[in-house]
Amino acid sequence: MLRVRRAGWALAAILCWGCAKATTTAKLPVPSSLSSMTSPSGPGSGEGRFCTLHDGLLFSWIEGTGASRQLLLSTWQGKTWSPPQTIVQGKDLLANGADFPTVLELAHENHTLLAAFPWSTGPESYEIRISVSRDRGKSWSVPQRLHRDASLAEHGFASLVRHGDGAEAFWLGPGSSKAASLRTAEVRWDGKVEGETEIDDRVCDCCQTSAIELASAGTLVVAYRDRSADEIRDIRVWRDDIPMAASTTVHADGWKIPGCPVNGPQIAADGGGGFAAAWFTAAADSPRVFASFGDPHGKYSAPMRLDSGRPVGRVSVTMVNHDWALATWVEMLNDSTASFDARLVSASGQMSPTFSVAKMGAARGSGVPQVGRVNDQFFFAWREMGTNPGIRMATTEIKVP
Numbered sequence: 001m002l003r004v005r006r007a008g009w010a011l012a013a014i015l016c017w018g019c020a021k022a023t024t025t026a027k028l029p030v031p032s033s034l035s036s037m038t039s040p041s042g043p044g045s046g047e048g049r050f051c052t053l054h055d056g057l058l059f060s061w062i063e064g065t066g067a068s069r070q071l072l073l074s075t076w077q078g079k080t081w082s083p084p085q086t087i088v089q090g091k092d093l094l095a096n097g098a099d100f101p102t103v104l105e106l107a108h109e110n111h112t113l114l115a116a117f118p119w120s121t122g123p124e125s126y127e128i129r130i131s132v133s134r135d136r137g138k139s140w141s142v143p144q145r146l147h148r149d150a151s152l153a154e155h156g157f158a159s160l161v162r163h164g165d166g167a168e169a170f171w172l173g174p175g176s177s178k179a180a181s182l183r184t185a186e187v188r189w190d191g192k193v194e195g196e197t198e199i200d201d202r203v204c205d206c207c208q209t210s211a212i213e214l215a216s217a218g219t220l221v222v223a224y225r226d227r228s229a230d231e232i233r234d235i236r237v238w239r240d241d242i243p244m245a246a247s248t249t250v251h252a253d254g255w256k257i258p259g260c261p262v263n264g265p266q267i268a269a270d271g272g273g274g275f276a277a278a279w280f281t282a283a284a285d286s287p288r289v290f291a292s293f294g295d296p297h298g299k300y301s302a303p304m305r306l307d308s309g310r311p312v313g314r315v316s317v318t319m320v321n322h323d324w325a326l327a328t329w330v331e332m333l334n335d336s337t338a339s340f341d342a343r344l345v346s347a348s349g350q351m352s353p354t355f356s357v358a359k360m361g362a363a364r365g366s367g368v369p370q371v372g373r374v375n376d377q378f379f380f381a382w383r384e385m386g387t388n389p390g391i392r393m394a395t396t397e398i399k400v401p
Contacts, residue, residue, distance in 0.1 A: 029320050032397040040074035040081035041391040047100035048381045048391045050372025057374045060103045067091045085137045087115050094118035097367035098262050099156040108165035108189035111136040116158040125152040132191040159211035165189050170211045170222045180205030204233050208264030216273035223265040235265045235279045251303045255283035263313040276325035280313025289329045293347040306343050314368040323347050338362040340369045340382045361385030
């Protein structure tokens with residue numbers, strides 16, 4: 001597999017895609033070179049995440065320690081990020097590189113935002129709290145617990161997806177069995193939570209969830225790492241238009257592992273009835289990162305392997321257009337250093353060369369790198385470790401001819 005890194009990747013990628021055009025009629029995305037950019041976050045920041053707005057892009061993150069720890073947000077202004085705004089502050093705001101806050105713009109009004117974030121309730125327990133802003137982040141409602149259960153247990157890995165004029169929330173928490181369960185509830189535009197339901201009573205207890213709404217029919221879709229009775233932990237997708245018993249695995253990897261790998265899937269809607277999925281597996285002791293495309297009927301394309309041989313997962317994915325997606329993951333370079341890697345993949349099975357966004361720390365504390373977009377501009381965010389820790393950013397343009 002051709003691997004392209006740093007400044008040379010753009011030229012090599014264009015040459016490679018030029019060869020591909022000789023054998024296919026598909027329109028292949030053409031990226032520009034990467035440019036570093038100033039992050040709106042401060043020293044020591046982490047847990048970054050992008051949120052698409054109707055008119056742009058929002059970025060949220062955590063910084064500070066003790067009573068001064070804050071969840072902050074900034075919006076892209078076209079050439080720079082806006083000054084940070086505080087969503088919530090407190091010593092119990094949980095900074096966890098694997099379980100990070102999320103912010104969503106609601107359809108009720110263009111200025112209404114919903115935030116969900118982990119909040120410590122004890123040495124080994126935390127809950128999910130939510131807050132609503134009606135003025136695009138200037139002020140926020142008093143945080144409240146998302147879920148009914150108030151036990152000193154772990155509740156986390158929340159995903160929010162716009163639905164109607166409110167949102168649907170998905171998360172992991174205690175359920176009807178002794179294992180963690182996947183749960184969902186409706187969150188209204190005013191922050192009221194209704195209709196909490198258990199979807200799956202046995203899931204991997206510390207892997208991220210990822211949720212979307214399919215535009216064609218308003219179908220809700222959530223991807224998560226399942227957990228069978230014999231400890232097979234493959235990626236399952238639930239849709240609200242089919243019974244739970246009819247939900248399917250994206251691919252039968254057959255990864256048997258007795259503990260949670262802390263490596264959830266990511267999905268991105270294509271604007272119609274389908275979506276792209278990216279995930280990590282180490283089935284048969286062979287670490288791999290895959291991508292696949294789901295159609296409106298719940299069928300999936302054959303998995304495409306993305307990695308270069310030493311991945312640790314921590315995936316992200318966003319659509320470029322209806323046919324192409326940009327997937328990212330973390331790849332080991334040596335025992336202490338990793339690469340934040342990216343690759344374009346298509347529903348027809350085509351793939352670009354891999355390119356490296358940046359080198360980063362290999363430790364789990366470096367978190368899950370993120371990718372976001374505004375039109376043809378794509379944004380990358382990752383956490384740098386070492387003597388000057390904090391979030392770093394880069395950007396590129398990807399255009400479809």
